[in-house]
Amino acid sequence: MPFIPHTDDELRDMLATIGVASIDELFDEIPDALRIDGLQNVPAGLDEAGITRLMTARAARDDGAVSFLGAGAYEHYIPAAVWDIATRGEFYSAYTPYQAEASQGTLQVIYEFQTMMTGLTGLQVSNASLYDGATAFAEACLMAVRANRKSRSRRILVSRGLHPAYRAVGKAILEGQGIELTELPLRDGRVDVAALPADEKPDYAALVLQQPNFLGSIEDADALTDWAAARDMLVIGVCNPLSLALLKPPGEWGEAGADIACGEGQPLGIPVSSGGPYFGYLVCRDKLVRQMPGRIVGRTVDLNGEPGFTLTLQAREQHIRRSKATSNICTNQGLMVTAATIYMTLLGAEGLRRNAGQCHANTRELAARLAALDGVSLAFDQFFHEAVLILDRPVAPVLATLAEHDIVGGLDLSKDYPELGHALLVCATEMRTAAEIDAYVATLAQALQDSQAA
Amino acid sequence: MSEVPENLKYTREHEWVRLEDDGTVTVGITDHAQQALGELVYVELPEADTELGGGDACAVVESVKAASDVYAPLAGTVSAINEALEGEPDLVNNSPYDDGWLLRLFPSDAAALDEMLDAEMYQQFLAESED
Amino acid sequence: MRESLIFEQSRPGRRARAVAGDEAPSVGLAAAQLRAEPPLLPEVSELQAVRHFTRLSQQNFSIDTHFYPLGSCTMKYNPKICNRLAMLPGFANRHPLGPVSHGQGFMECMYELQDMLAAVTGMAEFSLTPMAGAQGEFAGVAMIMAYHRSRNDHERREIIVPDAAHGTNPATATMCGCTVREIPTRADGDVDLEALRAAVGPQTAGIMLTNPSTLGVFERQILQVADLVHDAGGLLYYDGANLNAILGRAFPGAMGFDVIHLNLHKTFSTPHGGGGPGSGAVGVGEILRPFLPMPVVGKRDGEFVWLTEQDRPQSIGRLSAFMGNAGILLRAYVYMRLLGADGMRRVADFATLNANYLMKRLREAGFQIAYPERRASHEFIVSLKDVARDTGITAMDFAKALLDRGFHAPTTYFPLLVPECLLIEPTETETRDDLDAFAEALIDIREQARTDPAQVREAPLSTPVRRLDDVRAARQLDLAWRPAD
Structure with missing residues (x-):
């Protein structure tokens, strides 16, 4: 019996100890009308070799494409040590460190993670992570509404340069509490500073800025932060953590810095794996710590005065505050945070900076080469590691042709940004080789030529 | 046994109220309440000038294992808060009726004070809830 | 035993060299956009990093190393093969927005998973998108609210929860803009039907229930509960935290639940990972189908496709x-x-067997069982109220003393209804020998509580640290390391 250790003798003895004749009798409190004989429409079990054959074949079907797709999930090289260690049973099969003395490994990893995230973002307090970048954004908005006692507004001003899926998630999570997201338009791929609301005291709790934004462009974060701060709005920066090895951290934006930084932690050692599991990070100023949702680890001392780690500020959380908790969240993405902490340790600041620089350089190379083709032009020129190309024809059929050649050519922006026309978002991380970039350029050139001819 | 000073008014939510000479009232939590909560680690207070309705949640007292709302015992405007609690929340544990006060209110209707429990009634209330 | 912080092992200029690319490529970004100082990250060798994190792992209790009877969390064995196959390069390297032509293998798995989850719960359809139980709860209550709104029934904003519910239930209701009404539990562990009857009305959006409940017993009047709530116009939400107890034995769908979330990290054995990632798939009956969160995998002309908000x-x-x-x-x-079908039914069979066996052993040893007249589900509650009264040794002391005896502690102080409680969930993957050893450990601690209580209060002594000062942790917040000036 898979994973069940009982022998027939043990089963018999245990039933006798309980004082029942059969296992069936243990379910006699379930009303007759509800008891079922077994499961229908579920296949019979497979053995380990059988499931391995099945899954290996299915994984192979999806394998082999070269991806130039980013849009919130980025393929980076992950050192072997990262997942070798993260999937050790002691990390993999432990639970939330409620018994601190039996969980110092997990707790210290989280404390080190929190430290690293404060370093990357230039802010002071990190939590132990949230589900993903989109939900971290939604929680940051909730935090801002709770924390901004000056405005007391339930509206948030959000750049149209924020990931469209994040905006959708924000709407789904926030609308039940009557929090409204207002979109700030873009111009030339960036927030249009001239189109900012003119009134001196606009009714918003916070401004949300993605940096670099969804289109890859670099925003004028200093000016926008100062504009918002002057109007009693909190500033939330949504940042790719890898970019922060290179770019000015949110804590240093403008005169006073952003108040909250959040985003998707996936670029820090997590495979793209169809969208998850990833982790969201959330970091804030010292004074907002009580509004922080999720778990937080603190360093303290034990009975002998020796340093140790424990979950702290738990009274904010759902298991104590119930309907008055800061959030219903009761987990973090512990395993992903473990991997990310090992990843950041192995790369260090210099490794991350070089990596970020390589991604930037590769994407510049790719964008320049593609834009040199007939019928392709570069939309905006200030970008980090993603760029928007404008084609002279609809993007979807072109991507389909590229896919036939096992090239995932990028993201068709026509649905989310129709104002850009036939726009394609491309990304070349450090993983993409010169030969792969050559192949993309040649294949796209051919595809454009063929469809022109057709 | 917890201490219940004679000169104060009390609520069933374990707050105490003291009428001051200037017409304001001082609000805190009782010795019984601080004992039940255990060592406080944080006190969240409203901002000065906040207008409160009677029974509004106006502060939070937080220990390691619990966080409890404090309700405004009567309607009014917050005239002062105990800023010392920010750095020393344990003042509430060590001196609930004195240094550990939470906030002062300008009551909009001071007559509401008369409807609160006096020390004897509160003591009786505590004894009943023990059972 | 203490492992120093990775930052304390750092030396300027040391490199792990795990990543190629020695020369920083020239960067085409304006200087004003760049950070002035490098971020605070450690500089260590790869071996230092490997040793550090390996040693840290050894400071954890885990299922792979210890019996872990944490009630309500279903800490069963996580088969190694599940991890290995999920990490196959074809799955790990597939971009989430990649073309469906290059995702059919993955999508077929998801399509079949949706169907299997529906089949084991008796629901009509599943969405796999919620990333944890609490997010599944959010999805469920949001769907209930969307359903009422779609019928122009805007007055229904109250969610009923039993007083024994998980804290997430009321927190979720608040996140969905609802108010919460608690109803009491009877002394026998079932919901107080009269209180429920008095609570329902035109303001009722729905009720959130866990069945078997957090008290470790099956709610016997579930069909009456369903009728009461449905007759009042509300819907029923099933918190699937305890599905392990009834898998293959009863369908939540047949109990009258309109929406359900499952904790795949409990019943379906995905890793707890030191506190996540979880997964909180949501299933619905017919009336809530239109409201499911997206995306969902569909099938058109033999090809697997993503269903979105457009569909x-x-x-x-x-x-x-x-x-x-x-x-x-x-x-x-x-x-x-x-x-497979038979193996999943055996999950509930043996989880229930183990719980009832351990409960009987402890009962015979004189421990106070919270609901002695009831069958245990896959978990049960011991109250140490009498031990605490006689010896001063609390449930928390027992928890710490268990660590010294090589067992992870059960859940303590939850559910809130039972004083000095241990919520014990052995799961189906533990041997009788381990259950016996655990019972002996509890008996041994109780004995020590009577003879040498001071010693129990000292526990744990064998762990990397002793009891920690939680008050100091909360008063003097130290949430990130800072270099000494």
């Missing part, structure tokens, strides 16, 4: 940037295919 305009929308914790869903899929 389901009444959907409550998106809860994650992509499609949720895909890699966790793959692990759950592998687990379900390994067990």
Whole structure:
């Protein structure tokens, strides 16, 4: 019996100890009308070799494409040590460190993670992570509404340069509490500073800025932060953590810095794996710590005065505050945070900076080469590691042709940004080789030529 | 046994109220309440000038294992808060009726004070809830 | 035993060299956009990093190393093969927005997982996108609210929860803009029907229930509860935290539940990972189908496709940037295919057997069982109230003393209804020998509590640290390391 250790003798003895004749009798409190004989429409079990054959074949079907797709999930090289260690049973099969003395490994990893995230973002307090970048954004908005006692507004001003899926998630999570997201338009791929609301005291709790934004462009974060701060709005920066090895951290934006930084932690050692599991990070100023949702680890001392780690500020959380908790969240993405902490340790600041620089350089190379083709032009020129190309024809059929050649050519922006026309978002991380970039350029050139001819 | 000073008014939510000479009232939590909560680690207070309705949640007292709302015992405007609690929340544990006060209110209707429990009634209330 | 912080092992200029690219490429960004100082990250060798994190792992209790009877958390064995297959390069390297032509293998797994989850719960359809139980709860209550709104029934904003409920239930209701009404539990562990009858009305949006409940007993009047709530116009939400107790034995769908979330990290054995990632797939009956969160995998002309808000305009929308914790869903899929129909029924059979056996052993040893007249579900509650009264040794002391005896502690102080409680969930994957040893350990601690209580209060002594000062942790917040000036 898979994973069940009982022998027939043990089963018999245990039933006798309980004082029942059969296992069936243990379910006699379930009303007759509800008891079922077994499961229908579920296949019979497979053995380990059988499931391995099945899954290996299915994984192979999806394998082999070269991806130039980013849009919130980025393929980076992950050192072997990262997942070798993260999937050790002691990390993999432990639970939330409620018994601190039996969980110092997990707790210290989280404390080190929190430290690293404060370093990357230039802010002071990190939590132990949230589900993903989109939900971290939604929680940051909730935090801002709770924390901004000056405005007391339930509206948030959000750049149209924020990931469209994040905006959708924000709407789904926030609308039940009557929090409204207002979109700030873009111009030339960036927030249009001239189109900012003119009134001196606009009714918003916070401004949300993605940096670099969804289109890859670099925003004028200093000016926008100062504009918002002057109007009693909190500033939330949504940042790719890898970019922060290179770019000015949110804590240093403008005169006073952003108040909250959040985003998707996936670029820090997590495979793209169809969208998850990833982790969201959330970091804030010292004074907002009580509004922080999720778990937080603190360093303290034990009975002998020796340093140790424990979950702290738990009274904010759902298991104590119930309907008055800061959030219903009761987990973090512990395993992903473990991997990310090992990843950041192995790369260090210099490794991350070089990596970020390589991604930037590769994407510049790719964008320049593609834009040199007939019928392709570069939309905006200030970008980090993603760029928007404008084609002279609809993007979807072109991507389909590229896919036939096992090239995932990028993201068709026509649905989310129709104002850009036939726009394609491309990304070349450090993983993409010169030969792969050559192949993309040649294949796209051919595809454009063929469809022109057709 | 917890201490219940004679000169104060009390609520069933374990707050105490003291009428001051200037017409304001001082609000805190009782010795019984601080004992039940255990060592406080944080006190969240409203901002000065906040207008409160009677029974509004106006502060939070937080220990390691619990966080409890404090309700405004009567309607009014917050005239002062105990800023010392920010750095020393344990003042509430060590001196609930004195240094550990939470906030002062300008009551909009001071007559509401008369409807609160006096020390004897509160003591009786505590004894009943023990059972 | 103390492992120093990785930052304390750092030396300027030391490199792990795990990543190629020695020369920083020239950067085409304006100086004003760049950071002035490098971020605070450690500089260590690869071996230092490997040793550090390996040593830290050894400071954890885990299922792989210890019996872990944490009630309500279903800490069963996580089969190694589930992890290995989910990490196959074809799955790990597939971009979430990649073309469906290059995702058919993955999508077929998800399509079948949706169907299997519906089949084991008796629901009509599943969405896999919620990333944890609490997000599944959010999806469920949001769907209930969307349903009432779609009928122009805007007055229904109250969610009923039993007083024994998980804290997430009321917290979720608040996040969905609802108010919460608690109803009491009777002394026998079932919901107080009269209180429920008095609570329901035109303001009732729904009720959130766990069955078997957090008290470790099956709610016997579930059909009456369902009728009462439905007759009042409310819907029923099933918190699937305890599905392990009835898998293959009863369908939540047949009990009258309209929406359900499952904790795949409990019943379907995906890893707890030191506190996540979880997965909180949501299932619905027919009336809530239009409101399911997107995306969902569909099938058209033999090809697997993503259904989105365009296909389901009444959907409550998106809860994650992509499609949720895909890699966790793959692990759950592998687990379900390994067990098959019979294997899944055996899960509930043996989880229930182990719980009832351990409960009987402890009862015979004189421990106070919270609901002695009831069958245990897959878990049960011991109250140490009498021990605490006689010896001063609390449930927390027992928890710490268990660590010294090589067992992870059960859940303590939850549910809140039972004083000095231990909520014990042994799961189906533990041997009788381990259950016996655990019972002996509890007996031994009780004995020590009577003879040498001071010694019990000292526990744990064998762990890397002793009891920690939680008050100091909360008063003098130290949440990140800072270099000494």
